Amino acid sequence: MNWLLVVAGALVGAPLRYLTDRAVQSRHDSVFPWGTFVVNAGGCLVLGLVTGAAAAGAASPRVQLLLGTGLCGALTTYSTFSYETLRLAGSGAGRYAAANVAGGVAAGLAAAYAGAELAAALWG
Numbered sequence: 753m754n755w756l757l758v759v760a761g762a763l764v765g766a767p768l769r770y771l772t773d774r775a776v777q778s779r780h781d782s783v784f785p786w787g788t789f790v791v792n793a794g795g796c797l798v799l800g801l802v803t804g805a806a807a808a809g810a811a812s813p814r815v816q817l818l819l820g821t822g823l824c825g826a827l828t829t830y831s832t833f834s835y836e837t838l839r840l841a842g843s844g845a846g847r848y849a850a851a852n853v854a855g856g857v858a859a860g861l862a863a864a865y866a867g868a869e870l871a872a873a874l875w876g
Contacts, residue, residue, distance in 0.1 A: 754817050761822015765795075769827045784848050785836040788829060789856055795828035796860040800867025807868075810875035 772794070773787030780786045802820045805811035811819075833856055840849035 754814070757814055757817040758822040758825070761818045761824075762826035763822075765823040765826030768823075769829060783840065783843070783845055785833075785840075785852060788832050788836055789852070789859065792828045792830075792833060792856060793859040793863045795824045797863035797867045798827070799824045800864035800869075801871050802867075803864075804868035804871025805875055808871060808875035810871070 769791050772791050775787075776790045777785070777787035799820055802811055802816060802824070806813075806816050806820075833852070837849050837852050840846070840852060
């Protein structure tokens with residue numbers, strides 16, 4: 753029945769990703785994919801928090817399945833990140849493509865670290 757936890761998390765994560773992406777992107781008049789950037793960084797923050805909580809014994813394996821695998825798995829999107837980077841590069845916006853890769857990876861790592869540190873401060 754663990755798969756139901758993953759499905760339940762994904763049922764929230766997928767629409768949240770779409771709605772957040774559209775809301776963020778509609779506020780920026782730029783070819784840069786801000787919506788995907790924000791959902792990926794946000795998902796990394798949540799995953800860092802969940803992972804840190806689990807490491808501190810404050811989150812069960814079920815919480816990890818629900819939030820880590822289900823919610824964050826559906827919220828974040830490596831395929832869209834890759835597609836948008838290739839689209840930017842192919843349309844002559846190479847600097848935006850490079851910024852998307854460097855910024856996306858750096859923001860994701862920083863957000864995951866911040867989430868884990870927050871969990872350690874709360875439950876460590």
